[in-house]
Amino acid sequence: MVKKSKAELVIKGIAAASGIAAGPAFLLDQQDFVVPERAILDDEIPIEIARFEESIAHTKSEIQDIKDKIAKEVGGQESQIFDAHLLVLEDCMLIDEVKKKIASEKASAEYIFSQVLKRYIEIFENIEDAYIKERSADVSDIGRRVLKHLMGETRLHDFDTLLGDIVIVAHDISPSDAVSMYNKSILGFLTDIGGQTAHTAIIAKSLGVPAVLGLKDATLRISNQDYVIIDGRKGVVIVNPTEETKRLYEKEKAKLALVEGEYVNIKDVPAETTDGRRASLMANFELHGELPAVLRSGAEGIGLYRTEFFYMNRIDLPSEEEQFQEYRRIAEEMSPNPVVIRTLDLGGDKFVSSLQLPREMVPFLGSRAIRLCLEEQEIFRTQLRAILRASAYGNVMMMYPMIAGPGELRAANGILKGVKQRLRDKGIAFNENMPVGVMIEVPAAAMTADLLAQEVNFFSIGTNDLIQYTLAVDRANEKMAQFYEPGHPAVLRLIRRTINAAHDAGIRVGVCGEMASDPTLAVILLGLGLDSFSMSPTSIPQIKRAIRSMKFSDMEELARQALKLSTGQEVLEFMVAEIKRLVPDFYIYDAQNK
Template identity: 40%
Template sequence: MEREERTLTGVGVSEGIAIAPAFIIEHGEIAIEAENIDESQIDDEIERFRRAVTKSRDQLLRIQAGVAKTMGDASAAILEPQIMLMSDVAVVDETEAVIANNLLSAETAFDKVISRGIEALEAAENSLMAERSNDFMDVRRRVLANLMGMSHHIIRDVSDEHILVIQHLAPSETAQLFHNKFVGLALEMGGTTSHVAIMTRTMEIPCVLGVDGVTEAIDNGETVIIDGTNGKVVVSPSDETLAEYVNKKAAQLERKRNLAKFKGQKARTLDGKHISVAGNMELPGEAETVANYGAEGVGLFRTELLYTRTTNLPGEEEQAEIYSEVARSLAPNSIIIRTFDIGGDKFSEILGAPFEPNPFLGWRAIRIGLDRPRVLKTQLRAILRAAKDNNIKIMFPMISNIDEVIRAKELIEESKTELDSEGIPRAERIETGIMVEIPSAALMAREIAGEVDFFSIGTNDLVQYTLAVDRGNQRVSHLYQSFNPAVLRLIKATIDAAHLHGIWCGLCGEMAADPTATIMLIGMGIDELSMNPPTIPLIKGIIRAVDSRVAHSIAEECLRLTKHSQVVDFLNRKNRELLPPEFFDE
């Protein structure tokens, strides 16, 4: 019996439309019954456990090598937590102790130890900890499968195009997508910064995460539409809906082909004003994607994943090599490295961040760095070393006052002195800027501008803090208004303050990738727009289609308006008047 059309919602983390039959995989956990052994079997059981761990580690190393070959060494580092877990004393030694002291089989002892770790991580009720629990569960399945002589392959080969529907994917499983014909993904678990989100964006596979009960709601073989742009999963679409999405997909592909011509072109307005269009990235392996879309460098290199992917802080050597690798791959264009923005939604246990009832107004970003100067200086030293032969700039996040800027600059100078005393080569001078994402920084921009080389406006947080609204809260999300006049006036004040002091001002929040805002931002005088790479050709095309003087008059009118809806309606009308149809996603 044919089922009716239904739409499931989640979080779109990789844009695009995919249409194919569902391929459902249930994560069947391996059930273990307690099994006792005799004292005479202890040594054999411990040896059997060690062989299974070694085999599991070797398997993961092979998978990691495959990812490194396809996406680069830094992307392959996503698998590092699982590989490290294989030699974690708290897991390996404790398992061997349980075997010997409790006279339990290797399977029983390992399951007992690893399950305690999984339970502790799940009890933390934190998205980052949940990601780590997935690593533990994947290691559990792999080691137990090797102990019991079972297959550890979760992702099976498919001969035709399918949509993968699954509860969650561990890094090792995600890596297997490269060798299959999965054209889209729908997962029950995962968030925008999860390894699945990062890897599917890099692979350009449409993906929706956080779809409640997705494996129960879909039958194997049912036609599924993944709308990664809008976070929708349409199941058993009607003929009308199917035709609509087939046309949308064709239009998207045609639009993408039409806009591809702008990748290699400079973003200059009709009257010759150049606006730098850069890319945002969070994994070094994404550098190639940034370059392929025609970015003029990296306007925001988020470094948080270096801190959250393992249980240890990243070392100076590791960071210096990663930053150098990215800079070399994008030379001669510059990359702006944002110091760690941990805290709030990026809570990190490794820095000892306590539970906070309101983490977005608490201990995060530069506040952590100034409280833990040794941690921040390790990163600053790595950046200074990498910048010696590369075009690298430093950017500090979450600045709320001028004192923070001055102290952060002092830490740069202290880091230089340390490197010199140790005889380690470093950059003589490095451009330093801040994220303007707190209203106080925007209001004090004239004073702060005298202390830095550039500003980069982070509109995501600027909107949230200006309007006192959490966009993740459905009850108030309608108040999250990117085009609210209060926000626009802070943006304009920041740009003007930068130019008054002879420094440049960029914008790296979601507004940078919003084509509705591009002409207005040109008119406000923005110097750089940094965004997710796939949007770069579109934004370049819009810049090349307008006169900055016309854009200036449009921006002035936006700043006179008093309502978010008025600004959006006005910009939509003007964009339709000035831009060709190919720039609009019908």
């Protein structure tokens, strides 16, 4: 029953959000028994015991059903694994202990049960026997079923009860789990799968904490409560570091704090090159709680307001009023700076329970974003009304995601026109000239940018999807990470084409993908003539510093040269070498390119 002594272990993954953090690991997937403690009264004891017995009986018949079904379909041998499940449910030691403790500790059945179960699982996990280790998985599985009966459909990942500073370790973090983790004291994120553009990376950046993703088997190699150091700059995790390593990282962390000090100093100065070319740096935004971070960063507006969270983690659809109030509040807080609201971008990797959408084979090529809105027009109209009404209270702009060409744009604008007319009829105030733009994130949109530019007020290039669709690389697939190349000539050419088309038509064009927050790539983008950048607020100071350190004429020349190269690798190597030559301390805070 002796657990192995812990040696320092270094695991390499994908650097997804910069920074250094250290603290105890919290394994999300094993935290199914986070059940809030609820005290009960004396006369509730028999009720809780009865509830417990009932849930055990329910679970038993549930498992018996599964067992019978499998016995019929697959054969008796396979169904035997459920015997062990049933034995646990009939286990007198477990059941007696729970009943006794409900009475003696006067707490809810689910709380006591989860506590007792947790203890058993811990004991099992520490026994060096493969079979028993497997049984601990059985016990967790059964425990989850019983708790489901006891707690109804309540979420078991109960982030409300998270306390203390922890490093989240998970196989993957779903967007809805990620949303629930806001405002928790999370030091950083580690996941088995995912890359730089995974939702987890975006969340980490907006929380200002480091993330290392694509670690493959981190959840197997890191145990709960292990002390871990995350180096988000290098994409490295150190598990159970030695005292020496800890000291080393404390020094590194102190150095980073100095950098942040410098960033504070440039908060209120413009992002202007040494020869006077200005770019506007705006923030990506999703949840109300992020607003202070946006204001702190010195952002000149919100360049991408994601609205999906309204629709997540709930069973009904958000009302017009609810959306309006929130859009209005943000518009007023940011005024006179612009707030660019992106209309609903569901589908792909973001799903909601309130919309019972059919499963598609390739969701990223299916009914997502504007396509979904054109199908579910009532949902779309509700959002458009809310956005239009908010436009009366600040500098609100709106853009459609996933437009593939003028056809979809016209369909969406047709609906917008109808909504505007109805608001006018009812005498409801809105900005008649609210700027409407499109996201350029499908190669087809980039190829038809000249046509689109005739019918919109601005472009916003969504580089994450543009890269994924152009290079046919699934951005959530960590095996494909090496093929996900922002500097790929095809991507750069589409971006150049889009910028030129916008400027020919006299409209502004920005980038709102992860590319905007990479200093090297930002130099290319600005060199190509980009007008604005939108990124997570924590990246703004770094990009501002980069822009302020160079001449625009040099950036233009570098971009010109870079677009003549043949591979993404060549582009990056060329850029890094040239930038270092021109501005020796450009990468001083960047561990990877230093």
